[in-house]
Amino acid sequence: MQNYENTNRARRxxxxxxxxxxxxxxxxxxxxxxxxxxxxxxxxxLLLSKYLRGFLLFIWEIVINVNSKLNVSMVYTFGGQFDMAKEVLEPRWLLLYIPVYIYGIWDSYRTSVDLNKVFILSERENSDFINFQITSLEINYLDKRKPWVAAMWSFFMPGTGQLYIHRIVVAAFIVTWAVVIVYYSHFLQAVHYLVLGDIGYANDIVNKEWLMFLPSVYFFSMYDAYVNTVENNKLFDNEQSNFLKKKYQDRNFRLPLNPEKRDR
Known part of the structure; x- marks a missing residue:
């Protein structure tokens, strides 16, 4: 009976x-x-797979931004209406925004540096890990997929590129918030009237405060899907290479013979 090593005992x-x-x-x-x-x-x-922290900061951004009217102020600023930009801001919410915003940038940078060091150590250790999971709800396994396909699906609908590479939790989160943002921004309604040629009404109906969230979500979904597909492909190659080296590269390895031919 084959003996499988408990990969959870690996240090990294x-x-x-x-x-x-x-x-x-x-x-x-x-x-x-x-x-x-x-x-x-x-x-x-989220790019670092620090999901709980990423979800918390994402929801915090939506709540604080909407209540502080930051996006509305930015729209007025881009239009040169600086007095209106100052007037719409809510200082009580805005002062909460600044320190956490700076913390998010600093913490993601610091965590990225630390994880790079951990990766170098784990690469040297080169420990085995389980590459196939099957349960009553889902099946997940390492395989190679096309990065451009993942980015393309995220372009059509944010989150579907993550579904393509089986990042279920992130996909569900992005799809949910993409629907919320598109709904409150009236983006699809504006596109509908824009296609009909009613540009003025399309401009009036759109909620610019929520619309400004949409480009970040779209481009992040595409970037995240593309990068993680590339890295999953590298991980597949590495795991396959390690398996072949351990199983088929030993000098004492003897090729199994067909029992019928061996008896002749």
Missing amino acids: YRAYVSPLGTTQIHLRNPYIIAWWSAAFPGFGH
């Missing part, structure tokens, strides 16, 4: 494959992670 391992997704650590550029946190708090942490 690169990935964890569960029914809800594949979580792995890999080298990241800390400045890119910090930039995504600056673009939208929580996104940098």
Whole structure:
């Protein structure tokens, strides 16, 4: 009977494959992670697979931003209406926004640097990890997929690219909030009237406060789906390479013979 090593005893391992997704650590550029946190708090942490922290900061951004009227103020600022931009701001909420916003950028940068160090150590240790999970609800396994396909599906609907690479939790979160943002921004209604040629009504009906959340969600979903597909493909190659080296590269390995031919 084959003896399977308990991979949970490894000091560090690169990935964890569960029914809800594949979580792995890999080298990241800390400045890119910090930039995504600056673009939208929580996104940098989601890229690092720090899901609870990322979800918390994302929801915090929505709540504080809407109540402080920050996006509305930015719209007036872009239009050169600086007096209106100052007038609509809610200082009680805005002063809560600043410290947590800066913390999100700093913490995502710091965590990215730390995880890069952990990845280097785990790569040297090169411990085995379980690459296949099957339960009564889901099946997840390592395989190779096309990054451009993941980005394309996220372009059509944020979160579907994450579903393509089996990141169920992140996909559910992004899809839910994409629907909420599209609904409250009246984005699809505006597109409908824009196609009909009624540009003025399309401009009037759109809620610019919620609409400004949409580009960040769209581009993050595409970037996250693309990058994680690339890294999952690398992880698949690494796991397959380790398996072949351990099972088929031993000098004393003897090729199993067909019992019928061996008897002749």
